[in-house]
Amino acid sequence: MSQKVLLNSKEVNIILNRLACQLIENHRDFKNTVLIGIQPRGVYVAERIKKLLEEDYKIADIKMGYLDITFFRDDFRRGDKPLEANKTKITFVVEDKNVVFIDDVLYTGRSINAALTAVQSFGRPREVELLTLIDRRFSRHLPIQPNYRGRQVDAINGEKVKVSWIENGGEDSVYLIEE
Amino acid sequence: MSELSVDHLLGIKYITKEDINLIFETADHFKEIINRPIKKVPSLRDVTIANLFFENSTRTKLSFELAEKRLSADVINFSAGASSVKKGETLIDTVNNILSMKVDMVVMRHPNPGAGVFLSKNIKASIVNAGDGAHEHPTQALLDSYSIQKRLGDVGGKKVVIVGDILHSRVALSNIFALKLQGAEVKVCGPKTLMPKYIESLGVEVELNLRKALEWCDVANMLRVQNERMDISYFPSTREYIQQYGLDKELLDSLNKEIVIMHPGPINRGVEITSDVADSGQSIILNQVENGVAIRMAVIYLLASKIKKQ
Numbered sequence: 001m002s003q004k005v006l007l008n009s010k011e012v013n014i015i016l017n018r019l020a021c022q023l024i025e026n027h028r029d030f031k032n033t034v035l036i037g038i039q040p041r042g043v044y045v046a047e048r049i050k051k052l053l054e055e056d057y058k059i060a061d062i063k064m065g066y067l068d069i070t071f072f073r074d075d076f077r078r079g080d081k082p083l084e085a086n087k088t089k090i091t092f093v094v095e096d097k098n099v100v101f102i103d104d105v106l107y108t109g110r111s112i113n114a115a116l117t118a119v120q121s122f123g124r125p126r127e128v129e130l131l132t133l134i135d136r137r138f139s140r141h142l143p144i145q146p147n148y149r150g151r152q153v154d155a156i157n158g159e160k161v162k163v164s165w166i167e168n169g170g171e172d173s174v175y176l177i178e179e
Numbered sequence: 180m181s182e183l184s185v186d187h188l189l190g191i192k193y194i195t196k197e198d199i200n201l202i203f204e205t206a207d208h209f210k211e212i213i214n215r216p217i218k219k220v221p222s223l224r225d226v227t228i229a230n231l232f233f234e235n236s237t238r239t240k241l242s243f244e245l246a247e248k249r250l251s252a253d254v255i256n257f258s259a260g261a262s263s264v265k266k267g268e269t270l271i272d273t274v275n276n277i278l279s280m281k282v283d284m285v286v287m288r289h290p291n292p293g294a295g296v297f298l299s300k301n302i303k304a305s306i307v308n309a310g311d312g313a314h315e316h317p318t319q320a321l322l323d324s325y326s327i328q329k330r331l332g333d334v335g336g337k338k339v340v341i342v343g344d345i346l347h348s349r350v351a352l353s354n355i356f357a358l359k360l361q362g363a364e365v366k367v368c369g370p371k372t373l374m375p376k377y378i379e380s381l382g383v384e385v386e387l388n389l390r391k392a393l394e395w396c397d398v399a400n401m402l403r404v405q406n407e408r409m410d411i412s413y414f415p416s417t418r419e420y421i422q423q424y425g426l427d428k429e430l431l432d433s434l435n436k437e438i439v440i441m442h443p444g445p446i447n448r449g450v451e452i453t454s455d456v457a458d459s460g461q462s463i464i465l466n467q468v469e470n471g472v473a474i475r476m477a478v479i480y481l482l483a484s485k486i487k488k489q
Contacts, residue, residue, distance in 0.1 A: 071212065071220035071250075071480075082182050082484050085208045093216065121217040 006153060006161070007174040012133075015150040016045075019131060020052040022148050023100065030062050032126070033098040038115055039068040039086035042103035044165045045133050049102060065090035067101075069114040088118075095123030100148075104163040106132040109144035134161050134174060183481045187306040189295045190315035191356035199361060203325055205477035206470070213249060213472055223252035226483050228284045229277050232309070233259040233270075236288055238444055238468065239309050239319070243286050246475035252483075255282070270294065271301050278304055283486050284479065287311075305482045313347050319443050320353030322474040324361060326467045327398055330439055335362035340392040342424060343402030343451055346373045346413070350443045351402060355381050368392040369424060372413040373404075389424050393434055400441040401426055401451045417450060427453040431461065439463055 007015070027033040030053070037046030043066050053059045070085040101115055112130060119125060131148040136155050153176070155161055160177040164170030183198050212220055228247050232240055240256075247254045257277065274285060284305040287295055292314035299306045310316040324334050331337055339358050345351045345367045358365050365383045367374065374385055386392040393399055404420065414420050426440070440452065440462040448454045457464060 068208070071208070071222045073222075076222050077225075077484060077486065085205065087208075088211055117221065121212070121215045121219070123216060 001177060001179055003162075003175045003177045005173055006134075006176050007151060009172040012172040012174065015133065016048050016052060017056075019133075019148050019150060020049050020057065023049070023053070023131070024057060024059070026129075027098065027100070030059055032096075033100060034063040034065065034092060034094060035100050035102055036065050036067050036090070036094075036115075036119065038101055038103040038111060039066050039070075039088070041105075041163065042101070044163075044167055045104050045131075046102040047167070048165075049131070063092050065092065067115055067118055069111055069118050072114040072118040074110060074114065090122050093123040094119060094125045096126045097123075099125040099128045100131055101128060102131045104132070105134045105136060105161050106130070106144070106146055106149075107136045107139055107161075109140045109142035112144050113142050133163060136161060182485060186482070186485055187295070187299045187308075188317050188478055188482065189299060189306060189308045191317050191320050191353045191360065192315065194317075196360050199321065199324070199357065202321055202474065202477045202481065203328065205481060206325055206473040209249075209476040209480070210470070210473040213469075213476075219249050219251060221251045222480060223247070223250040223483055226250075226283045226486070227253040227255070227281060228286060228479070229255050229257060229282045230309075231257045231274065231277070231285055231287045231289075233287070233289045233294075234310070236309070238471070239288065239316075242468070242471045243307075243309060243318075243475050243479075246472050246479055247286075249472070250476055250480060250483075252284075252479070255280075270298065274298060274302055274304075278302055284483060286479075305486055307478060307482065310349055312349065313352075314349050315353045315356075316349040316443075317353050317357075318471070318475055318478060319350050320357040321478070322467055322471040323350075323354055323400060323441060323443070324357045325474055326441065326463050326470045327363075327439070329466065329470065330463050331397065334358065336364075337398060338364045338366070338396045339398045339400060340366045340368050340386070340396040341400045341402060342368045342389065342392065342426070344373045344404045344413075345369050345378065345402070346375050347405040348402050350400075354400060355383055359383075366392055366395065369402075370414050370420070389426070390430065393426075393430070393438060396438055398439045398441060399426070400443070402443065403445065403447055403451060421450055425449075425451060425453070426456050428455045428459070431456055431459070437461060441467060443467070 035046055037043035050062050050064050066089045068086045068088040070083050129147040132146045133150040135149040135152045137152055162175045286307045286309050288309040289311050292312035294311045295306050295308035327334050341351050366386050367383050368386045442464045
């Protein structure tokens with residue numbers, strides 16, 4: 001197994017800043033916008049973006065939640081490993097809101113497909129956008145594309161893209177792992 | 180999240196503490212889901228479940244059906260009263276006929292102890308025991324323990340007394356197994372005639388005096404007197420039973436601490452507990468019903484995840 005650094009800490013942080021600015025361009029004061037981190041790893045990206053928006057760009061009262069998609073996935077009973085659920089924490093209704101899904105890696109698009117169904121349990125959003133730190137090109141199973149992308153990556157099927165964060169015991173960086 | 184150690188839920192006797200923890204963790208997720216504006220997930224949309232009730236049931240049947248529907252399973256219901264069982268069909272024949280309609284899971288209540296175990300050895304489907312005679316009622320015991328955990332933080336180390344008709348109660352037996360497995364102390368309390376002979380061999384103490392039992396415990400689970408299972412008279416009169424083993428507000432308020440009151444339902448108001456006790460702040464009877472749906476969703480989800488896709 002070999003691993004290559006795709007993005008180092010400095011690059012990750014420059015990208016997060018750019019993504020935060022792009023969100024401000026489209027959502028201004030975030031009054032009718034909610035950020036939703038996709039469990040488990042999208043939550044780290046979402047927390048970082050929220051922190052940047054609040055601290056560096058002084059936007060107050062940003063609504064953010066976590067969405068777990070385990071029970072909405074389309075591969076239940078198909079894999080060898082049992083699915084592992086995480087906490088959903090959405091304390092607001094998304095009815096008529098602009099929802100921004102935030103995830104770390106966009107790969108097949110199936111998680112986002114599940115998230116689109118799952119979020120409807122909390123109301124009918126006005127629109128849904130997708131922000132992803134890494135967009136793996138040429139690997140989509142569904143017609144899903146991000147509205148905001150950090151970095152586009154070409155990886156073949158045997159390779160894995162792993163994002164690590166200071167918050168989960170690593171350093172801010174993105175690796176390409178060959179198995 | 181890992182997997183259950185069993186392919187069927189036939190009784191608490193057959194599962195481990197880790198299984199119980201896994202069921203509770205999964206139930207936490209489902210409890211959040213059933214409090215959403217839309218209370219449904221699509222996980223089990225290709226799973227068919229047959230609810231076979233060879234004995235009357237209201238809340239257990241509704242609770243299972245709701246749990247199955249909230250998981251998007253296809254559900255078929257069967258009640259013995261309106262079936263070919265009355266025409267002399269055997270249990271295996273009835274179930275095999277239903278299974279040939281491609282059913283993946285069977286939830287069964289049956290008056291004979293061991294019916295679930297018997298079935299699991301003879302047919303290919305996941306079996307959930309929804310009560311077999313006076314033997315076990317595992318999902319009730321799980322939801323009881325889960326309700327204690329939600330109210331008191333933990334089941335381990337808690338003192339629980341089960342009061343009433345222990346002899347005819349599958350709820351009592353499953354509860355004893357579940358509570359002991361999680362490290363709770365358990366006493367049973369009731370008339371001597373309604374105590375099974377070897378109950379102490381399960382590691383529980385018998386207390387014949389209700390006041391003493393209540394003063395000792397953190398949680399009192401008040402059981403119903405199961406008149407329908409009594410072939411002889413086990414106590415002189417209902418009035419005398421109420422005097423000795425009925426819990427009223429006066430007795431509850433006279434205790435030196437605030438205990439939690441549970442009841443698996445259906446309640447005979449004014450017999451095992453009075454209305455003001457059942458409706459008091461110390462009672463978690465309605466929480467038990469809500470938690471029942473989450474626990475049953477967890478059990479069905481975890482068992483279904485072990486049925487491999489054909």
